[in-house]
Amino acid sequence: MVQKKLDNSYYLADDVVALAKDLVGKELHVKTDLGHRSGIIVETEAYSYLERGCHAFDNKLTARTEPLFMTGGIAYVYLCYGIHHLFNIVTNIEDKAEAVLIRAIQPNLGFDPEELKPSSRITSGPGKLSKALGIGLNHNKISLTEDTIWLTEPVGNSMDVVASKRIGIDYAGEDANLLWRFTAKNSPWVSKKM
DNA sequence: ATTAAGATGCGCT
């Protein structure tokens, strides 16, 4: 069975919220020292320069947010709380800073049997999934059309997706109430907090 | 130069 890599034009859509929803159910592949690992995306969040939750709100360009302003289809990895690597997919065209944060996946290829149990919670959280897949700062800005990190269409049929409020961005004021978080319905792999 | 705060996760109760 051949899994087709998503074309780069997929990431250039102007509607980051619709894209975040569509990404739930896609399969994420990563090749690192840990080998080739993959998982089904079950939780995402949308971020846009139009709202305060985003690092690049009001087109704030810094050394850290630079990748967000680049053409869609690249990875944006940064360190949060000095400990956790958070993996985002940059979307939209150049200078329109938008991204989708991958918050949780369901392990598929390259994991130990123990880790494939939902109770392991090995990938249920943005920091944990990056660690489990071996994603680090060295993956920042790499293109998703290369054979390091890429997405494929899901093998099975589409999943039911539920919208909810984003997590951990109370400082964003009104924008914190946006229903820009998308989770796979009934999946045991989504991060628990609501 | 200094420091407050953060798109979190862990360990303990």
Add this chain to the structure above:
DNA sequence: GCGCATCTTAATA
């Protein structure tokens, strides 16, 4: 369920 570790970033709190 709650508190804290831990360190980079960006504002100067």
